Amino acid sequence: MSEAFSHGYAAVVGVGADLPVTVGDATAIADLLRHPARCAYSSDQVRLLTGGQARREPVLAALDWLAGRAQADPDATAVVYFSGHGLETPGHYLLSFGYDLARLGDTAISGATFTEKLRAVEARKLLVLLDCCHAGGIGEAKGVKAPFAKSPLPPSAVETLGRSSGRVIIASSRRDEVSLTGKPYSVFTAALLEALAGYGAFEQDGYARVLDTALWVGRKVPHRTNERQHPIVKVSNLEDNFALAYYAAGEKQPRKLDWTASVPTVTPGLDATQAATWQRMVANYRENLLLIEERMSEYVEFTGVPLQLIKSKRRTEARIAELEQRLGLG
Secondary structure (H helix, E strand, C coil): CCCCCCCEEEEEEECECCECHHHHHHHHHHHHHHCCCCCCCCHHHEEEEEHHHHCHHHHHHHHHHHHHHHHHCCCCEEEEEEEEEEEECCCEEEECCCCCHHHHHHHCEEHHHHHHHHHHCCCCEEEEEEEEECCCCCCCECCCCCCCCCCCCCHHHHHHHHCCCCEEEEECCCCCCCCECCCCCCHHHHHHHHHHCCCCCCCCCCEEEHHHHHHHHHHHHHHHCCCCCCCEEEEECCCCCCEEEECCCCCCCCCCCCCCCCCCCCCCCCCHHHHHHHHHHHHHHHHHHHHHHHHHCCCCCHHHCCHHHHHHHHHHHHHHHHHHHHHCCC
């Protein structure tokens, strides 16, 4: 029987306009969160803003709403998802619908304002997802030609994150990369949807968890883009691998998404002791991979990452892939 993930709250934004793919991405995230047979958030606990609804003031109001819900519910899990342009001028901005480059303070969301709104969300479990891209001028990039460059994570937001507990930020790509689109969703958002549907769940206990999500996205996006896009993960004082949502409304077996291959599952008939050993090894390698990604994310541009770190990441990923293949998860 389905049950609600009653303490989950989400503000989901897809700006649209010259990035129409962002509307579909944001809508898919909100739909999965609200789906009674999947993440099972209550419908009134998900705010979806797309296109003309995603102007500066409504987006800020949605973040204020999220802060209010978190304050009223000490067990709250809060999710912020923003899909649109990012801008560095050198100040940092998220470009809401209807932005005006001559009036950014009034029509876009500065890094300082975004940080202030995040600080107000006092949930002990907060995940911020930024699928932001600049215009690369290439057919499959998530954007069109525009007179600005991509914004990295606002330093103020990262600094605030470091002073808080239970905060995780996942950005879709590094500063010198574009966020690539695909069918039916952008590469980053597709991997995120899979993780929320339980594809990245290390233990099939019914919950899509934050670190499992980060690791799934962090591995799948580079693999699917031939190393052209690398998500950034920032983790702050995490006490546990907290649950973001149900993945099958409380059931233990993940449900297949309509547009993907079958759900990864452990091959039936494996020796239980051997399988348990391999699963523990995968868990350890996943933790190591997350630490490597954390160190790599300290470098603003991927081209500046030391070769040794890149080699360590690839070796760890290869070992995980080998063990998952043995388990039938590959």
